[in-house]
Amino acid sequence: VAARDPLALDALLDPLHAADIADLLEQIAPNERRALLALWKGGVDGEILSELDESLREEVIEALSPGELALAVQDLETDDVVDLVEDLDAEGQAEVLAALPAADRIAVEKALAYPEYSAGRLMQSEVVRAPSHWTVGDAIDFLRSGITLPDQFYHVVLVDPRLKPVGYVTLGRILSSRRDARMRDISEDSFRTFHVEDEQGDVARAFEKYHLISAPVVDDDDRLVGVITIDDAMTVLDEEHEEDILRLAGVGEGALSDSVLDTIRGRLPWLVVNLGTAGLAAFVISRFEGTIQALVALAALMPIVASMGGNAGTQSLTVAVRALATRDLTRSNAWRVIRREAAVGLLNGLILALVLGGLTVLLFGSWALGGVIAAALVINLLAAALAGVFVPLLLERIGVDPALASGTFVTTVTDVVGFFSFLGLATVVLL
Amino acid sequence: VAARDPLALDALLDPLHAADIADLLEQIAPNERRALLALWKGGVDGEILSELDESLREEVIEALSPGELALAVQDLETDDVVDLVEDLDAEGQAEVLAALPAADRIAVEKALAYPEYSAGRLMQSEVVRAPSHWTVGDAIDFLRSGITLPDQFYHVVLVDPRLKPVGYVTLGRILSSRRDARMRDISEDSFRTFHVEDEQGDVARAFEKYHLISAPVVDDDDRLVGVITIDDAMTVLDEEHEEDILRLAGVGEGALSDSVLDTIRGRLPWLVVNLGTAGLAAFVISRFEGTIQALVALAALMPIVASMGGNAGTQSLTVAVRALATRDLTRSNAWRVIRREAAVGLLNGLILALVLGGLTVLLFGSWALGGVIAAALVINLLAAALAGVFVPLLLERIGVDPALASGTFVTTVTDVVGFFSFLGLATVVLL
Numbered sequence A, B: 001v002a003a004r005d006p007l008a009l010d011a012l013l014d015p016l017h018a019a020d021i022a023d024l025l026e027q028i029a030p031n032e033r034r035a036l037l038a039l040w041k042g043g044v045d046g047e048i049l050s051e052l053d054e055s056l057r058e059e060v061i062e063a064l065s066p067g068e069l070a071l072a073v074q075d076l077e078t079d080d081v082v083d084l085v086e087d088l089d090a091e092g093q094a095e096v097l098a099a100l101p102a103a104d105r106i107a108v109e110k111a112l113a114y115p116e117y118s119a120g121r122l123m124q125s126e127v128v129r130a131p132s133h134w135t136v137g138d139a140i141d142f143l144r145s146g147i148t149l150p151d152q153f154y155h156v157v158l159v160d161p162r163l164k165p166v167g168y169v170t171l172g173r174i175l176s177s178r179r180d181a182r183m184r185d186i187s188e189d190s191f192r193t194f195h196v197e198d199e200q201g202d203v204a205r206a207f208e209k210y211h212l213i214s215a216p217v218v219d220d221d222d223r224l225v226g227v228i229t230i231d232d233a234m235t236v237l238d239e240e241h242e243e244d245i246l247r248l249a250g251v252g253e254g255a256l257s258d259s260v261l262d263t264i265r266g267r268l269p270w271l272v273v274n275l276g277t278a279g280l281a282a283f284v285i286s287r288f289e290g291t292i293q294a295l296v297a298l299a300a301l302m303p304i305v306a307s308m309g310g311n312a313g314t315q316s317l318t319v320a321v322r323a324l325a326t327r328d329l330t331r332s333n334a335w336r337v338i339r340r341e342a343a344v345g346l347l348n349g350l351i352l353a354l355v356l357g358g359l360t361v362l363l364f365g366s367w368a369l370g371g372v373i374a375a376a377l378v379i380n381l382l383a384a385a386l387a388g389v390f391v392p393l394l395l396e397r398i399g400v401d402p403a404l405a406s407g408t409f410v411t412t413v414t415d416v417v418g419f420f421s422f423l424g425l426a427t428v429v430l431l
Helices: A006-013 A018-027 A030-043 A046-051 A054-063 A066-073 A078-085 A090-098 A102-113 A136-144 A171-176 A200-210 A230-248 A260-286 A289-294 A297-325 A331-364 A367-397 A402-430 B006-013 B018-027 B030-043 B046-051 B054-063 B066-073 B078-085 B090-098 B102-113 B136-144 B171-176 B200-210 B230-248 B260-286 B289-294 B297-325 B331-364 B367-397 B402-430
Strands: A129-131 A155-159 A165-170 A214-218 A224-229 B129-131 B155-159 B165-170 B214-218 B224-229
Touching: A006 A030, A018 A030, A018 A046, A018 A054, A030 A054, A046 A054, A046 A066, A046 A078, A054 A090, A066 A090, A078 A090, A078 A102, A078 A224, A090 A102, A129 A136, A136 A171, A136 B171, A155 A171, A155 A224, A165 A171, A165 A214, A171 B136, A171 B171, A200 A214, A200 A230, A200 B230, A224 A230, A230 A297, A230 A402, A230 B200, A230 B230, A230 B297, A260 A289, A260 A402, A260 B297, A260 B331, A289 A297, A289 A402, A289 B297, A297 A331, A297 A367, A297 A402, A297 B230, A297 B260, A297 B289, A297 B297, A297 B402, A331 A367, A331 B260, A367 A402, A402 B297, B006 B030, B018 B030, B018 B046, B018 B054, B030 B054, B046 B054, B046 B066, B046 B078, B054 B090, B066 B090, B078 B090, B078 B102, B090 B102, B129 B136, B136 B171, B155 B171, B155 B224, B165 B171, B165 B214, B200 B214, B200 B230, B224 B230, B230 B297, B230 B402, B260 B289, B260 B402, B289 B297, B289 B402, B297 B331, B297 B367, B297 B402, B331 B367, B367 B402
Parallel strands: A129 A155, B129 B155
Antiparallel strands: A155 A165, A214 A224, B155 B165, B214 B224
């Protein structure tokens, strides 16, 4: 591809969608990427920039001259520019902002003043609005009058004289109604507005729950300041899912295009925490060295109890974290969920204890050893089920993201309870 | 709430959105739910049914009489009816289908003939289409002619005389163009159609990637048969994420409203698999019983090496599974990703080995023991990193969902490698 022929490159890349070009840039090796950009940077437009992964965006922006950058960003809607700019360093931000037309620059600066991850950052300031007393004819004439309209819009927001949104009309209803119909009479029944400081995850979940396509955003004075569209909500939801899944695994953030050092920075802290909790488990075992010395088979069997608990705990935990994220687990049903998990843990524990206890009796010929491992397994699976729900609920209560820290706590509980109950029971029963 | 007063209940529930009523039904206890349904079943409409969790839907549908059911479903679009019906047993399906008007029934039956999770199941058959030679005026007159239009639509699909889609026009463009403009001239540049048998996950990811709002679906003869809208794509994406996150944790499927028995059925198989792999690890340990007998401190330290490997493996694995799901990890960059993970594993291993080895020397006063645990940790973290990428890649290659089975394989590798390298090195070096 990068055979130093800009024209052939143009011919190849031009028919591609911006998202595909961004994917291409993410997948090729860093040196190929630099070569490609050097040849083809004139072709990089704003859409490609906004599709790029954050870690690459800075690299690509630095490769562009201010003039190329200005050309690239001027066609974007304000929400895309905000998204592009918010993760850049101060210098990069200033460079992009300077490249924008004045009106857009003000809108972007205003959006950047809202808290990170707020509806204000997510919205675009380009809104199609109309006074609520207009007729369909007024609206159509207004739309045809040659004003600049957003690229994509699906509703006309009706506002009162103080710019407060009072309803919205789908374009489909406008098109299928007579010119003399009043906009107010054909507006949708259900109508939701968001506040600029609403958390973007909540906004995205409301889009999904209520099947919204776009929704107006108001400021403290209830005035219409922008609109959020479903494609942005979908992206937010996707990012939140990604965060949840990566955090559950103890991977801070992580894109495949991150460098080795960034990746280590994201993962090492959790491994260090795990080192501490594994040390705790090792300490519990070391208290029973006498018991192990007397019956060394215990050393081989004890990881089974701990590992089963860890697995069962992760199961409860994942369901609980996911349910907290989707707001399916709330205070009103928490006790019912805890009771259910406890029942599941106890029953799974009893079934598996029968199997494991039976196998142990067969292999080691000792009913006592089989009984000890079976009892320890039941205790640990019950502990795992309870920890799997209690830990995320407690973390949520004290304001920590349950996806981030639960895993370590839960496996600490199951390791400690597993080793302690097995070796403790063995000490009492077998020695 | 359920104080046997249907009128008060009406007053309470009527202003709520269908999604909120469905949430309420999911969160209250089963006996409260039955009482509420008995009192208020006349109020259950199709929208509430389609918002309900699958496990509850059947229960609610059974509580309704055929007449109530007919009333409930007749206002739904065909894609919602398909979604409602596909998980019911044959009897329930027949009941709902019988309640539909003939034209809708045929459309639903046709959709049900497409494979599960295909675009054909996801689409609605209600499409607004227009011949490509029409002008904006023709289209507006057509839309105003009083034909039944879908509740929500965002594009008019242009078709040729053989019903093949050739482009689409956003309603915003129609509204802002003059009556004599040709539809063909104002159609969107980028235009994607899906085939009825496309996999719905691929469709949903294409919606997200290309920021689509709606897209036409064609059959084998390239004829327009329906349209998929973004809200359905968003739901699919959400379901796929949920599946990924739950499968990674070894929880088959799982909703909080599932019964204890259903939950056990989902989780027990993975615990049984884990019992097998934990048994393998126990077997490895049992081969070194002589070594442990000679130096019982090894029993306390060995779970640290295995647990660190398990954590690091889960980290690589989660990133890889997620990247496979989003198509960020492909054959073309697989080797680069593997090399990166190996580098991360090696470096994390070296850093943590220094810490753990140092602590061991301090606590046990043995340089040899510190060296053994440090070396085992490096080996296991490298193995974890490689297994974390290789296992999901291999599973994907042979057509198994990597989210479903990777975790067990990876922790088996890290347990076996961890115990074997630590105890093996200890046997060679320390005895």
